[in-house]
Amino acid sequence: MANTDTSTSEARPAAAASNSRMALLAPALGWLVPGAGHLIQKRWIRGFVLMACVVTMFALGLAMNGKIYKPNTGDLLEMLAFVGDLGAGGLYILGRMLDWGSTAIAYATADYGTKFIVVAGLLNIMCVVDAYHIAIGKKP
Amino acid sequence: MTLALQVSHFTAAVTFAFFASVVFGITQRSAPRDMLRYGAYCFAVFVLGMFAAGWIMWFLHH
Numbered sequence: 001m002a003n004t005d006t007s008t009s010e011a012r013p014a015a016a017a018s019n020s021r022m023a024l025l026a027p028a029l030g031w032l033v034p035g036a037g038h039l040i041q042k043r044w045i046r047g048f049v050l051m052a053c054v055v056t057m058f059a060l061g062l063a064m065n066g067k068i069y070k071p072n073t074g075d076l077l078e079m080l081a082f083v084g085d086l087g088a089g090g091l092y093i094l095g096r097m098l099d100w101g102s103t104a105i106a107y108a109t110a111d112y113g114t115k116f117i118v119v120a121g122l123l124n125i126m127c128v129v130d131a132y133h134i135a136i137g138k139k140p
Numbered sequence: 141m142t143l144a145l146q147v148s149h150f151t152a153a154v155t156f157a158f159f160a161s162v163v164f165g166i167t168q169r170s171a172p173r174d175m176l177r178y179g180a181y182c183f184a185v186f187v188l189g190m191f192a193a194g195w196i197m198w199f200l201h202h
Contacts, residue, residue: 046166049162049166050162050163050166050167053159053162053163054159054163056159057156057159060145060155063144063145064144064145064146064147064152065144065145108149109144109145109146109147109152110144112147112149112152112156113144113145115156116152116156119156119160123159123160123163126163126164126167127163127167129167130166130167139170140170
């Protein structure tokens with residue numbers, strides 16, 4: 001009985017450390033690769049569906065010649081659009097590295113595409129927060 | 141000129157509503173059945189809101 005108590009009390013700090021590690025790792029990974037924060041916690045279906053949604057929205061935005069915003073201090077809406085774009089994490093970094101979405105918004109479809117890219121980033125932020133909630137045990 | 145995907149405003153709005161609703165459903169509810177129901181609810185609100193906004197703009201214009 002005493003042995004069991006000892007092992008339980010030893011297991012608790014280990015589990016807490018593992019949880020706090022996951023609470024940092026899952027959101028960071030989820031930001032970098034959409035859906036990965038769920039996948040690392042073995043929420044396979046949720047992870048793949050979220051990944052498909054965010055990546056498809058981002059790709060559709062680019063296919064419509066949407067614009068990826070760079071850091072700027074100009075118009076307030078452009079600064080907010082940059083923050084939204086940045087939410088897509090790895091997709092944003094990849095897009096900037098490969099110079100995607102650098103064309104001017106010249107027609108209506110390109111404007112829709114720009115909104116798709118911004119919203120893909122904002123949706124990814126929701127996924128990151130959800131992955132964090134799973135990691136801390138607030139959500140199953 | 142770069143070739144771009146050309147879609148109507150309606151198609152873009154419905155596609156947007158679909159993906160946003162899926163993410164809302166998964167992230168805002170805990171049980172799979174609730175996720176489906178909330179996702180469907182969000183999609184319906186998006187699409188009905190789009191029609192309502194369209195009609196309001198039409199009445200304002202005429």
